[in-house]
Amino acid sequence: PVAEPAAATPTPQTALDAGLAPAPNTGYFAGGNDYSSYVTATDKTDFTSDTTAAVPGANLSAVRGYMGGTGNSTHGYFGGGYSPAGSPAGLVSTMEKTSYSTNTTATAPGAVLSLKRYHLSATGNSTAGYFAGGLPGYSTMDKTTYSSDTTAAVPGAALSIARGYVAGTGNSTHGYFGGGYPGPGAFSTMDKVTYASDTTAAVPGAALSAARYGLAATGNSTHGYFGGGTDAGARSIMDKLTYASDTTAAVPGAKLTEAKFYFAATGNSTAGYFAGGRVSSSPQTRSTMDKTTYSSDTTAAVPGAALTLARYGFGSAGPRANALPLVQIPT
Numbered sequence: 207p208v209a210e211p212a213a214a215t216p217t218p219q220t221a222l223d224a225g226l227a228p229a230p231n232t233g234y235f236a237g238g239n240d241y242s243s244y245v246t247a248t249d250k251t252d253f254t255s256d257t258t259a260a261v262p263g264a265n266l267s268a269v270r271g272y273m274g275g276t277g278n279s280t281h282g283y284f285g286g287g288y289s290p291a292g293s294p295a296g297l298v299s300t301m302e303k304t305s306y307s308t309n310t311t312a313t314a315p316g317a318v319l320s321l322k323r324y325h326l327s328a329t330g331n332s333t334a335g336y337f338a339g340g341l342p343g344y345s346t347m348d349k350t351t352y353s354s355d356t357t358a359a360v361p362g363a364a365l366s367i368a369r370g371y372v373a374g375t376g377n378s379t380h381g382y383f384g385g386g387y388p389g390p391g392a393f394s395t396m397d398k399v400t401y402a403s404d405t406t407a408a409v410p411g412a413a414l415s416a417a418r419y420g421l422a423a424t425g426n427s428t429h430g431y432f433g434g435g436t437d438a439g440a441r442s443i444m445d446k447l448t449y450a451s452d453t454t455a456a457v458p459g460a461k462l463t464e465a466k467f468y469f470a471a472t473g474n475s476t477a478g479y480f481a482g483g484r485v486s487s488s489p490q491t492r493s494t495m496d497k498t499t500y501s502s503d504t505t506a507a508v509p510g511a512a513l514t515l516a517r518y519g520f521g522s523a524g525p526r527a528n529a530l531p532l533v534q535i536p537t
Contacts, residue, residue, distance in 0.1 A: 226533040229279040229525040230306050233472035234261075235481050235513060236284050237270045238520025241491040244269035244290055248304070248311065249513050251481070251495070253474050253526075258495065260514045261309045266302055274328030274374075275470065275521030276335040278352050279534045281305055282523030283317065285337050285350070285357075288324040297322035301350065301357065306525050319348050320359040325370035327423075328521075329381040329528055332535050336363065336399055338383045341370035347399070347406065366397050366408040371419035373471075375430040377449060377529035382412065384432050384447070384454075387419035392437035394418075396447070396454065415445050415456040420467035422522075424478040427529035431478050431498055433462050433471065433505075440465035440486045444498065444505065457503045462496050472524035475532075476500055479511065484518040491516040 236248040248264040251257070266284065273287030282304040289298050301317035304310070323340030330336050335350040337357075347363040350356070365372075369386030376382050381399040385392065396412040399405070414432060421435030430447040432454075434440070444460040447453070462480060469483025469492075478498040484490050495511040498504070526532065 226535070229530065229532055229534050231474060231526060232306070233479055233522060233524035233527070234264065234282050234304055235470060235520055235522050236264070236275065236304070236311070237266050237273060237287065238482070238517035239271045240515055240517045244271050244288075245515065245517060246270070247515050247517070249515070250309065251479055251511050253477065253479070256497065256508045256511045258511045258513060264304050264309045264311045266311060267313055268300075270298065270300070271519035272324040273521040274326040274337045275523040276328035276330045276374075276528070277304070277523040277525065278330070278332045279525045279530050280307065281352065283314070283328070283335050283350055284521045284523070285317070285328065285348070286319050286323050286326050286340060287521070297324050303355065304523065314355045317350050317355045317357045319357060321346055323370075327372045327374040327383060329374035329376045329383070331376070331378045331401055331528065332530055334401070336374070336381050338374060339365050339369050339372050339386065343368045343388070344370070349404065360404045363399050363404045363406045365406060367393065367395055369393055373421045373423035373432055373435075375423040375425045375528060377425070377427045380449065382430050382447060384414050384423065385418050385421050385435060392417040392419045398452065409452045412447055412452045412454045414454060416441065416443055422469050422471040422480055424471040424473045424527055426475045426500060429500065431460065433480050433498070434466050434469060434483065436467035440467050440484070442466070446503065460498050460503045460505045462505060463507045464492070464494065466492060468518040470520050470522035472522040472527045474524070474526035475529070481522065482513050482517050482520065491518055493517070
């Protein structure tokens, strides 16, 4: 008789089978300045359709710019910055939390930064966000623990050089913060944060190919992309950081479609989205969205994903950036 075929090996249950919802394939861009005033506006970009729409319910609670933004698969966190609202006007330590499932934003009082500052940057993994540097001249690293919505300074993770205007991205184990100012000039320095030990060190081999500040960064599990910035003029350069070797190189095919600075980026596992910003010519503010496709190291404008308001100096976060899991991890 013919032998019966061997029974198929059961497929392991995936996270989605276990009842966890997929993380939204979106990015959020909050606050900033439209060149006449600071705003609360929040835009949401759908990466599946490459379209962007305003989400008024997710607007910041007060006008604010130059903050850091990061998050996990369910919430985005926007910390610090400058606000002309309130008394007195100036630097803030405020932390606001955006719920991706409801498109709403509210302050998180227990998660305020340890110092009021602006022109800072942030990145993180699924459990914590790291808010780095800022002006006037800080190397401070604050760690926001998502499960408790609390923030504390972690001195061992301070930047190697006090600076603002940095850009941050990373994966599940490490964060990278590149560039910055003031020098006496711009920096090309790249600092690497090890999440397991809450320590930071400069990695000379990963330095940017050109010193600059006011740049933006995002990436996936293997690479970070640092685009634009300024140093004696706006730049369109795109640098690619390879995490496995801690090395960085310019990728000419991925340069931005226009030289710009003071903008923000987020993305998913396949592409990075670089939004808005300032340029050197008039009019000086942009709503444009550039999409960097990681598999080909190419960048192109996506007109349908342009911001609803031309602005600069805003924050960004997304549920699939920084190698976050493709499912919503309960916090």
